[in-house]
Every structure is written in C-alpha cells, then in structure tokens.
Amino acid sequence: MKTPTPKQLEIRTREQRILSLAVPIIREGGLTALSMDSIAREMRYARGTIYNHFPNKEDIALSLAARAVRRRLMLFEYSATLSTQPRERIAAIGIACEVYADRMPDDFQIEQMVRHDTIWPKSSTGRRDVLLKCEGQCILQVGFSIQAAIETGDLVLPRGGSVEDIVFGLWSLVYGGLVLEATSPSLASSGIMQARVAIRRNCNAMLDGLGWQPLYDASKYSRYVRRIRPKIASKADEIVIEIQSDQELITTENDESYPASGQ
C-alpha cells in the first residue's frame, strides 16, 4: 500500500511508453496494425512483459479510448463555463466537439474505433467502466444546459419529450456528422464540403425547431464562435499535456496512491 516506488515508477513509465507507441500505429493502420509482438520488439522487451501491462491489444485500445473520453469531458466542462446563457453554453459544447476532432484527432479516432470492432467484449471491465462513467458525464454536461434552458423558460419541452432526447439529437448530429465527415468517401463526391459549417447550422436549426430561445442569429452566432473557439482550442492543448493516463484522476479520490513528495 505505502509503496513510494523505486521500480514501480519504471513500470508506470513503461505503461505510458506503450500507450505512446500504440497511438501512431493505430492512427495509421487501425487495430490490425497493432500487435503485442511488434510493441515488444520495438521496446526491446519480451512479449510477456507487455502482457504484464495489458491482457491484450484490445485493452490497450480501450485504455487510450478511456483517456480520450476523459479529455473530452474536461473540454466539455471547460466549454460550459464560457457562458451563462443556456443556448450559448450548448453552442460552446458543440464547438468543443469540433475542436476535439481537430486538436485530438487520435483520440477522436480511437473513440469511434472501440465502439465497433471486437474490442469492447475483449477488454477489461475496469477500463470499460472508466470510459462509460466519463461518457455519462459528458451527456450530463449537455443535459445541464438543456435543463437550465427549461428553467429560465428559454425552452419548453414538447409533449412526451425529454431532456435526454435533445441530448441524443445533438449528439447524433455532431458526433454522427463528424464521423461521417471522417469516414464517408461519398460525402466529398456528393458536394458536401464544409461539413463543419453544415453541422453548426443543422444543430441550430434543430434547436430553433424546438423553439429554443433566443432563435439562431447567424452573425451573432459566428461572432460568438470566433470569440470562444480559440479559447477552447488552447484549453484542448493544455488538456492533452495534462491528461496522459486513464488512471490518474480516477485514483485521486482515494488519494494514497499519489505520493505528495515522490522519490
């Protein structure tokens, strides 16, 4: 329990190295390109050592995905502080998604990846939980803003509609749109060039359609985006540096694992 860790440190470092090594491989060749064997060779360790860290390569992917969602959550949380007006807060989170796809493309890719594939069932429960928990919090974050809009009277829920439905709609529109942009070769050839602009406009159309006040004002909106996007972007860069593992913050709550003065 009280291991300040002389060698434990080397191990933890190595785990990071494995993850860092995996990122470009996955980026370029997907999960197929990643192999426990090649990682071991590359790092000059025996294969068994790598298996000491991760039970299989799917778990490496999930570990990266968990880190990705943690980063995304932080970006959402930050973006939600940029305005007190509900509709602006929602817009900010939307922009956060854009920034996420742009500034953390590897994270964005891997999040999509673990969703399909055979990754999910093969990975370990612990890591899955981290991922799900953060994803749930992301949803909550959007939910808060919608709730706020209802409370201020900016938005009136349609009969039989719920806050979650709207979260779901926005999520489909933004995430779905970004995924399509990233993976659908037909898009470009069908004349959809500026996916980002389209996504923004469509989200606003949907909110307008729900009667969410104040209605979309193109020039006001783009002025707002111009103001906050750089802020969110630089926050994103901070987060990438700050959040390196999928563990840190989780283990923070029982804080004996992080020695105040190491060494």
Place this chain on the structure above:
Amino acid sequence: MKTPTPKQLEIRTREQRILSLAVPIIREGGLTALSMDSIAREMRYARGTIYNHFPNKEDIALSLAARAVRRRLMLFEYSATLSTQPRERIAAIGIACEVYADRMPDDFQIEQMVRHDTIWPKSSTGRRDVLLKCEGQCILQVGFSIQAAIETGDLVLPRGGSVEDIVFGLWSLVYGGLVLEATSPSLASSGIMQARVAIRRNCNAMLDGLGWQPLYDASKYSRYVRRIRPKIASKADEIVIEIQSDQELITTENDESYPASGQ
C-alpha cells in the same frame, strides 16, 4: 463471353454460400471471427479455393456491404414513391432507415463495419465502387425530395446553405442516431430509451427549424407513419429475398450474363 455455364454455375452458387456463411459469423464475432481458414474447413474446400473467390476476408465483408447498400437504396427508392408531398417523402425515407435497421440488421451492422476498421484499404476497387455508387444514389434520392420542396416553395434555403447540407444533417441525425443506439452502452444508462421516437422528433425539429412547410404535426405524422411503415417493412422483406449478390443488377445493363433459360 457466351458461357451459359455448366460449372460456372456451381462457382457462382459457391460464392453465395460463402457469403451466407459469413453473415452469421460476422454478426456474432465481427470481422475478427471470420477467417478464410474456417470458411474453407466448414465448406470442405481447400483454402485456395476460397481465395479464388475473394482475395481476403475484408473483401468478403465489402461484398456484403455492397449488397447491403444496394438493398438500402432499393428501399429508399420505394419509400420515395409513397407520397408526392416533399416533406412526406423525406419522412418516408426516414422510416425506411428505421425499417432497414430493424429488418436487415446484418446489413446495417456490416455497413457500419466497413466504414471503420482496416477493411476499406484492403478491399478491391471494384466492390468499393459499387458501394460508393449506391451510397451516392441514396444521397441523391434524399436530395431529390429536398429539391422538390424548394421548387414547390415549401422550403427556402438559408443564405449560404445547400441541399447537400440538409441531406447531411438528416443523415447524421438518423444514421448517427441508429449507430449510437446500436453501439453506445451509455445511452440506455442515461435514460434514452426510445431512440426511434427521439430520432423522428429530432428530424422533424430540424426541418421545422429550417422552416420547411408544412410544419410538424404530431398526430398527422404518426398517422402517416402507421400507414406507410408496414408497407416499407414488407417491401424490405421482398428486397432481402430479391437482392442476394452485389453483382446481379450491376451486370444487368450488359445483359448477356444472365441466361434466359438456364441448364
């Protein structure tokens, strides 16, 4: 050229058998579970024979995906005939997507699958083209209805907006929503239960937000859905039986390949 085919027929049949065999395997274990080796063993053929049909398993997947998109296209085309009113036509295509996910779940799954993964780059150009062509036609089909709405004056495009942007929005909303429903474990735990209802409502909200006339009328809409959904569903069942390969219809235009009286 003039091969009426005695044995050629066996080969073509075998190709179908391979595909049929692959479907449940992919359904249950994804592409990882599929192996040229096990297919060969199962079918009591040597591995080389299977490789005669498909250069690799990715190509099997893409072949299935191409078939899937062809089926989807047919469903879209049929649905578009169910009404002359543009907004109703769009609604019908939306319902077609629902039906597609419900009645052709394997097709739906595999379409998502080939989008990510390492499948795309490894598969052969020919099959990719079929897939892209059909996908493009699906997009067109939606575009036609939007165009029609503009021509009748039901819809006025926003400044700087295009038909394609709206297609993109609807596609994100429906397809994205269905994908999230199918793959996101957080959804259920976040209280989003009736994804289908939410998707419909959100699409309508978006169209309302664009000012597309006539605006959404809940009871009218659900009456319409109740009327056309069964039609689309049974059409879907027909299509599944009719469309078995990803070749047939493509080669139909040079029609010597299909002997009028076989044997």
Place this chain on the structure above:
DNA sequence: TGGCTTTTTGACAAATTGTCAATTTTGACA
C-alpha cells in the same frame, strides 16, 4: 550476504494468412 518477492524472459502450442507449383477436373472437339 542471504533469502524472499516481484518481474522478466522466451520457448511453446495453436491459429491464421497469403502463395504457388503440382494435381485434378472440365468441357470442347474430333
């Protein structure tokens, strides 16, 4: 230095991939 624990190692068995030269089967023609 001894002795106990933790970590690392690499050989092993099992799957799978894609290739290709040798063999078998077809089918057209005499």
Place this chain on the structure above:
DNA sequence: TGTCAAAATTGACAATTTGTCAAAAAGCCA
C-alpha cells in the same frame, strides 16, 4: 468415346501473431 489444353482445386510452405507459463533474473529488505 478419346484426347488435351484450359480452368479449377489442392494442400504444403513460410510468416505472423496470440496467449501461457515455468524457469531465470532482478529487486528489495534486513
């Protein structure tokens, strides 16, 4: 029916990769 070239089929081969595990090495504490 017999012959033979073209087409199809086969299975062994070399390469990868996976996950396991007992033995060896290294780390740690007194």
